[in-house]
Amino acid sequence: MSEKKKGKQKVVKEESDEEDDEEYRWWEAENAKGDGTVKWNTLEHNGVYFPPEYVPHNVKMKYDGKEVHLEPEAEEVATFYAAALNTEHVENPTFNENFFRDFKATLDNSDKNPPIEDFKKCDFTPILDHLEREKEKRKAMSKEEKQKLKEEKLQLEEKYGYCYLDGRKQKVGNFRIEPPSLFRGRGKHPKTGSLKLRVQPEQVTINIGKAAKVPEPPAGHSWNKVIHDNTVTWLATWKENVNENIKYVFLAANSTLKGQSDFKKFEKARELKDIVAKIRHDYNKDMTNKVTAIRQRATAMYFIDRLALRAGNEKKEGEEADTVGCCSLRFEHIRLEAGNTVHFDFLGKDSIRYQNTVTVDGQVFKNLKLFQRHKESDKDQLFDRVNTQELNKHLSSYMDGLTAKVFRTYNASHTFQEQLKNTPVSGSVNEKILAYNRANREVAILCNHQRTVSKTFDNQMNRIEDKIRALKYQKMRLKKTMLTLDPKLKKKRPELDEPESDLGEEWCEEYEKHLEEKEKDRLRKKFEKDNEKRKSEGKGPLSESELNEQLEEAEEKTKQLSKERKTGKMEVKKSQTVEKVEAQIEKVNERIKVVNLTKVEKEENKTTALGTSKINYIDPRISAAWCYKHDVPIDKIFNKSLRDKFKWAMEVDKNWKF
DNA sequence: TTGTAGACTTGGAATAATGTTA
DNA sequence: TAACATTATTCCAAGTCTACAA
Numbered sequence: 001m002s003e004k005k006k007g008k009q010k011v012v013k014e015e016s017d018e019e020d021d022e023e024y025r026w027w028e029a030e031n032a033k034g035d036g037t038v039k040w041n042t043l044e045h046n047g048v049y050f051p052p053e054y055v056p057h058n059v060k061m062k063y064d065g066k067e068v069h070l071e072p073e074a075e076e077v078a079t080f081y082a083a084a085l086n087t088e089h090v091e092n093p094t095f096n097e098n099f100f101r102d103f104k105a106t107l108d109n110s111d112k113n114p115p116i117e118d119f120k121k122c123d124f125t126p127i128l129d130h131l132e133r134e135k136e137k138r139k140a141m142s143k144e145e146k147q148k149l150k151e152e153k154l155q156l157e158e159k160y161g162y163c164y165l166d167g168r169k170q171k172v173g174n175f176r177i178e179p180p181s182l183f184r185g186r187g188k189h190p191k192t193g194s195l196k197l198r199v200q201p202e203q204v205t206i207n208i209g210k211a212a213k214v215p216e217p218p219a220g221h222s223w224n225k226v227i228h229d230n231t232v233t234w235l236a237t238w239k240e241n242v243n244e245n246i247k248y249v250f251l252a253a254n255s256t257l258k259g260q261s262d263f264k265k266f267e268k269a270r271e272l273k274d275i276v277a278k279i280r281h282d283y284n285k286d287m288t289n290k291v292t293a294i295r296q297r298a299t300a301m302y303f304i305d306r307l308a309l310r311a312g313n314e315k316k317e318g319e320e321a322d323t324v325g326c327c328s329l330r331f332e333h334i335r336l337e338a339g340n341t342v343h344f345d346f347l348g349k350d351s352i353r354y355q356n357t358v359t360v361d362g363q364v365f366k367n368l369k370l371f372q373r374h375k376e377s378d379k380d381q382l383f384d385r386v387n388t389q390e391l392n393k394h395l396s397s398y399m400d401g402l403t404a405k406v407f408r409t410y411n412a413s414h415t416f417q418e419q420l421k422n423t424p425v426s427g428s429v430n431e432k433i434l435a436y437n438r439a440n441r442e443v444a445i446l447c448n449h450q451r452t453v454s455k456t457f458d459n460q461m462n463r464i465e466d467k468i469r470a471l472k473y474q475k476m477r478l479k480k481t482m483l484t485l486d487p488k489l490k491k492k493r494p495e496l497d498e499p500e501s502d503l504g505e506e507w508c509e510e511y512e513k514h515l516e517e518k519e520k521d522r523l524r525k526k527f528e529k530d531n532e533k534r535k536s537e538g539k540g541p542l543s544e545s546e547l548n549e550q551l552e553e554a555e556e557k558t559k560q561l562s563k564e565r566k567t568g569k570m571e572v573k574k575s576q577t578v579e580k581v582e583a584q585i586e587k588v589n590e591r592i593k594v595v596n597l598t599k600v601e602k603e604e605n606k607t608t609a610l611g612t613s614k615i616n617y618i619d620p621r622i623s624a625a626w627c628y629k630h631d632v633p634i635d636k637i638f639n640k641s642l643r644d645k646f647k648w649a650m651e652v653d654k655n656w657k658f
Numbered sequence: 659t660t661g662t663a664g665a666c667t668t669g670g671a672a673t674a675a676t677g678t679t680a
Numbered sequence: 681t682a683a684c685a686t687t688a689t690t691c692c693a694a695g696t697c698t699a700c701a702a
Contacts, residue, residue: 178692186670186693232665245693246664261666310668311696325695349695350669389660392697405667405696451670460685518680609670616668639688 024168026256027263027648037231039257043208045163045172047215048236048249049156050201051179059130062123068114074106077195080182082127089184095193099182102195163235163251171252172235177204183242187321187351194242203238233257243319254644263648266619268401269409270658275398276410280305287363292371293385299367300326300383300391304404307358308411308446310349311388311404323347326404327388332378340365354448412443412617417658419443420626432630434597436623436637441604443613451609464599465502468592472500473511475588477570482581484570489578508565516558523550619658620646628654 054076060067061078070078081090081099089095100119107113116122141149160175177199185192201221208214210228217223224238234248251257272279279301286298303309303326312325324333324346333346342365344356360368371382388404395402419439424431454460479496483489490497524547531541564570620638624646627634638646 174691176691181692184671184693189693234665237664240692243693247692248665250666258667265667313696315695320694323694350693352670388696389698403697449669456685463685521680612669641688 023647024256026260039233040165040209040230042167042211043163043165043230043235044212045208045215045235046159047206047217048204049160049176050199050218051177057127057130059127061127062125063114063116064118064121065123067126068116069112070107070114071110071112073109074103074113076180077103077106077182078124079127079131080180080195082124083131084182084184085124085128089182089193092192094188094190095182098191098193099195106195165251165255165257168256170255170257173250173252175235175249177238178240178247185321187323187347189321190318191242197241199238199240205237207232207235207237254641254647259645259648262645265409266413266621266658269406269413269619271399272402272406272410273414273658276305279395279398284361284363287361287367295367296371296383296386297391297394299364299371300386301395302361302364304391304407305411306360307344307356308408309354310408311391313388321347321351323349323351325349325388327383327386327391329382330378331372331375331380331382334368334382336365336368336372342368348448352448352450356448408447409617412447412613413619413622413658415446416440416443416613416618417622420622423626423630425630428593429632429636430594430597432632433636434601436626436632437601437610438604440610440614440618441608443618444608444610447613447617449609449612450607453606457606461599461602464595464602468595468599469503469507470511471588471592471595472503473508475585475592476500476503477564478581478585478588480564480568481570481572481576482578482585483568484572485576485578485581509562512558512561512565515561516554519554519557520551523547523554615642615645620649621652621656622658624650625652625654625656628652 054072056072056075057079058069058075060069061082062068077099081103084090084095096119100122104116107116161172162169163172164170178196180198181196183191183194183196201217201223203224204217205225205227206214206223207227207229209230214223214226234250236249238247239245240247283298283301283305286294287302289295289298304311310325312328314328315323324330325348329346333344335343335345337343340360340362342358342360344354344358346354348354368382392403395404395406416439419442420436422438423435427435476499482493483496527542527547527550534541560571620642623637624634626632627637634643634650643650
């Protein structure tokens with residue numbers, strides 16, 4: 001219909017040509033906020049994709065040193081475990097116990113399986129080896145084969161990846177039914193390692209418009225149910241067997257539905273901005289209330305507001321990992337110290353450790369001491385008279401829809417906007433982006449978004465440092481060239497004669513040797529290539545001595561470099577002038593600066609994950625406005641999928657405020 | 659009033675795709 | 681051009697919070 005996009009979107013105009021339909025700009029429509037209950041009027045989709053049936057590989061695991069044959073069902077489970085051998089899950093006794101219990105059960109399902117009773121006698125490495133060989137094979141596939149796979153994947157996406165919601169084409173997020181696997185619970189999850197069973201169509205409920213064609217279940221199967229509920233957004237659902245959690249197929253992040261609720265989330269947080277002063281005033285007052293429950297609630301609100309803690313719902317003991325949030329904190333998670341200091345140390349969501357030392361208001365400290373006086377055990381709840389339902393109920397009395405999590409969004413976005421004030425207005429784009437990422441990092445730290453340090457972190461760091469030294473080496477030579485060109489500069493510009501920092505003699509020698517090796521390699525390769533060419537042209541090969549001569553030249557060059565470095569007398573080309581060399585130095589300086597910035601960022605990002613706050617907590621309009629204001633291209637801070645997800649936020653004014 | 663099912667957001671890690679370098 | 685590094689995407693676990701039943 002519309003081959004030509006109108007291009008009214010200033011920002012994201014690249015690759016969206018595949019899209020047939022005109023973009024629906026819901027944020028410009030009448031009820032941009034979206035209605036509270038009805039989510040759609042018509043909904044068409046093709047159902048869900050089931051993972052292919054298991055294909056046995058017949059690779060035998062060993063039991064007590066001997067190869068044993070397993071029936072397919074058991075072999076599949078053994079293969080799940082083999083695939084985990086390289087992970088730290090297999091160091092976890094709970095994982096092993098749960099796995100082995102379920103593995104034995106699959107063995108019992110057929111009397112053709114050998115008796116396996118002792119986990120220690122199991123050896124799954126032959127299967128792991130097989131998996132690795134398969135991986136190699138996949139890597140070594142021909143271009144055509146890879147292309148074919150890609151097309152198959154595309155076809156799947158074509159069929160299941162889109163739906164029509166109120167007549168508009170929308171991307172579906174996770175249209176694949178989760179394949180069977182070993183449940184990989186985080187932290188000390190009591191059920192980790194348990195077998196997550198294959199989901200059958202008979203367990204899956206489809207939600208679809210009344211008028212739409214119901215997708216066919218796989219041959220010989222039927223759906224659990226087909227419903228037409230337009231008050232929910234999911235297309236399909238099923239219950240997973242390990243924790244009995246309900247799983248859903250939802251739309252993708254860039255969909256209208258998700259966009260609208262994202263927008264609402266941030267608008268809600270902005271509403272909080274107007275009343276947060278009152279709420280703070282109130283909870284400060286409540287800190288001294290006679291009723292313990294109210295005091296506790298006030299103290300909890302202080303933490304949620306000031307430390308951006310999560311609400312902390314109750315969890316089922318013994319069925320989930322023992323993690324806590326604000327309302328579920330226990331005495332063992334805090335330590336009080338003179339000077340109104342509180343040390344926090346607990347496992348939060350995903351068993352990520354929260355460690356923080358905070359100086360709190362005097363009354364907060366007094367309250368904590370007071371609560372402590374009544375404790376019988378460290379395992380007791382710090383706020384034994386507060387739970388998230390009550391707390392949220394109290395919050396909603398201030399504002400419709402105000403809950404604990406709104407504070408996290410509000411504080412994250414607010415902090416971000418404040419931190420962005422440190423942007424160097426006249427700095428380079430790179431320096432501005434560094435400031436942006438720093439602001440982002442402050443938010444990530446506030447929200448305690450951590451990541452495990454990459455195994456190759458030190459390596460990566462060393463590489464960057466080497467890169468910087470190589471640039472400094474270049475600069476050192478350029479400076480010497482300038483002095484050679486005009487010796488009088490030595491007096492006028494004494495900095496030219498100063499040595500570069502962290503450029504040791506030893507390093508320089510090694511580097512020169514390295515350059516030599518590189519050059520020699522290049523020469524040898526070129527020699528070979530030339531000879532091949534000559535051969536094809538029917539000419540005889542070049543003589544080895546020619547190559548050797550060139551190699552010797554390379555060695556000479558190294559000596560020359562070393563000599564020049566030591567004496568400071570450079571061999572100067574006729575075309576070189578002081579001005580030209582000066583300009584070259586400037587260029588090198590620029591590059592050093594850039595690499596240094598990446599180094600600083602890398603260090604600062606070692607254990608902090610910026611993604612989560614960028615995706616979920618920071619109002620994207622702050623970022624868009626910042627880009628316009630500081631003339632930074634938006635794609636420097638939002639990748640394609642984020643630009644897509646945040647389309648609705650891209651048209652703000654450069655002076656927009658959260 | 660409490661407990662729980664249900665629906666949706668948030669979260670880090672694994673994996674795939676892409677970019678860079680030896 | 682393979683090997684390696686970086687970035688984007690996918691995966692699915694683990695939270696929050698609401699509605700509803702008992």
